[in-house]
Amino acid sequence: MSDRPVSEFRAGFAAFVGRPNVGKSTLMNALVGTKVAITSSKPQTTRRVIRGIVHRPDAQLVIVDTPGLHRPRTLLGERLDSLVLSTLTEVDVLGFCVPANEPIGKGDRFIAEKLGAVKKTPVIAVVTKCDLASREEVAKQLLAVSQLAEFAEIVPVSAKGDDQLDVLADLLIDRLPESPPLYAGGELTDEPEQVLVAELIREAALEGVRDELPHSIAVVVEEMGPREGRDDLLDVYAFMFVERDSQKAIVIGPGGSRLKDVGSRARKQIEALLGSRVYLDLRVKVAKEWQRDPKQLRRLGFYD
Numbered sequence: 627m628s629d630r631p632v633s634e635f636r637a638g639f640a641a642f643v644g645r646p647n648v649g650k651s652t653l654m655n656a657l658v659g660t661k662v663a664i665t666s667s668k669p670q671t672t673r674r675v676i677r678g679i680v681h682r683p684d685a686q687l688v689i690v691d692t693p694g695l696h697r698p699r700t701l702l703g704e705r706l707d708s709l710v711l712s713t714l715t716e717v718d719v720l721g722f723c724v725p726a727n728e729p730i731g732k733g734d735r736f737i738a739e740k741l742g743a744v745k746k747t748p749v750i751a752v753v754t755k756c757d758l759a760s761r762e763e764v765a766k767q768l769l770a771v772s773q774l775a776e777f778a779e780i781v782p783v784s785a786k787g788d789d790q791l792d793v794l795a796d797l798l799i800d801r802l803p804e805s806p807p808l809y810a811g812g813e814l815t816d817e818p819e820q821v822l823v824a825e826l827i828r829e830a831a832l833e834g835v836r837d838e839l840p841h842s843i844a845v846v847v848e849e850m851g852p853r854e855g856r857d858d859l860l861d862v863y864a865f866m867f868v869e870r871d872s873q874k875a876i877v878i879g880p881g882g883s884r885l886k887d888v889g890s891r892a893r894k895q896i897e898a899l900l901g902s903r904v905y906l907d908l909r910v911k912v913a914k915e916w917q918r919d920p921k922q923l924r925r926l927g928f929y930d
């Protein structure tokens with residue numbers, strides 16, 4: 627950790643970009659030290675810009691987590707991409723993530739090209755998941771990444787192995803402007819709790835579903851608050867939206883078994899997040915073709 631004088635306090639924004647599943651959310655969580663963004667083994671689970679904040683005596687780093695950059699297929703996809711592109715120009719520094727254990731592909735090149743076009747924001751290349759590769763493979767990957775584009779820095783890390791995270795934080799913070807702190811101490815995220823709760827439910831619903839469900843589930847928390855007369859129990863009423871009846875059947879499972887399972891896993895996560903006992907009322911609804919309907923998208927929290 628650097629010992630910058632307090633008079634030179636730095637604060638600003640960083641975003642991680644990279645194709646789906648390269649470890650962006652896991653990295654952000656490891657830097658922040660608390661689970662804020664939602665990770666799952668399925669690609670494209672990060673739908674919203676979720677911020678985690680790294681507080682240090684000399685700096686405050688606000689991390690904006692972006693969805694995986696990809697070519698748009700549906701209206702939802704287009705909206706995601708414009709969200710990503712606007713994020714790229716609004717931050718002080720970008721982290722371009724490439725995993726150590728997979729060859730560089732078309733997707734990585736596509737993103738590197740997009741990043742090259744964002745001239746005003748410095749880009750730090752981050753080789754992730756180094757615990758999954760040998761030293762030799764990591765060295766090879768560093769070289770390959772350096773040939774993709776001009777990067778301000780290249781750094782190998784492992785979020786799971788807690789390796790080099792301080793080095794990465796230093797490199798990011800070096801690129802922030804001198805500024806007083808942007809958020810009060812102790813704040814980890816500025817996402818409203820209801821959004822985090824909805825993301826936890828969505829994560830639980832996606833676990834173990836093998837087919838194309840990820841883009842077809844949206845979760846909305848309708849209401850959340852302490853049970854009347856009780857300060858130890860929180861009621862959460864949530865809807866899970868799917869596109870088709872067939873998906874509804876998958877999500878609910880035989881005799882409601884899957885939904886029950888999802889509910890109980892989500893409930894444990896919400897209890898851990900909020901530090902309170904939770905009663906979760908989870909219902910499934912079919913919102914036909916919601917991905918293509920701007921009105922439905924707005925209702926589900928995807929704004930223009």
Ligand SMILES: Nc1nc2c(ncn2[C@@H]2O[C@H](COP(=O)(O)OP(=O)(O)OP(=O)(O)O)[C@@H](O)[C@H]2O)c(=O)[nH]1
Binds near residue numbers: 648664784
């Ligand atoms: N071994 C190892 N696995 C990792 C590491 N970082 C992430 N993973 C795993 O890689 C998978 C994807 O990680 P995420 O953090 O969800 O990836 P992402 O880039 O945010 O994915 P999207 O939300 O789809 O864009 C998860 O199964 C993680 O557990 C790491 O440092 N080491």
